[in-house]
Amino acid sequence: MNFVGWQLQQQPAQHSRLKWTGSIVEWVELIYALYIVKRINSGKISLKELFQQMGEIFDFEVKEFANYFMNIKNRKDGQRTKFTDLLRNALLERMTDSDRKPSRK
DSSP: OEETTEEOOOOTTOOOSOOOOSOHHHHHHHHHHHHHTTOSGGGOSOHHHHHHHHHHHHTOOOSOHHHHHHHHHTSOTTSTTHHHHHHHHHHHHHHHHHHHSOOOO
């Protein structure tokens, strides 16, 4: 399988060590975000293929992703991007925390 310019060698009996442990809705929000900003293969991948390939890497399958996306779209304003907001806030918090730590000299 060729994914994002990397050659992944698959062993028939070997399973991915990476497992998605978040919710289905979080997964759908993340994959749609990556698809929309065209950060995978410069956008030259279908949404279905992106879900399939990412699902193989993270051992997580979602067949009805469009239905989940509709549910995400139907969230109230301010709640529509809960997971991507969580990612952003966690990253900013980590950066702020590391800014507060004294530097080693």
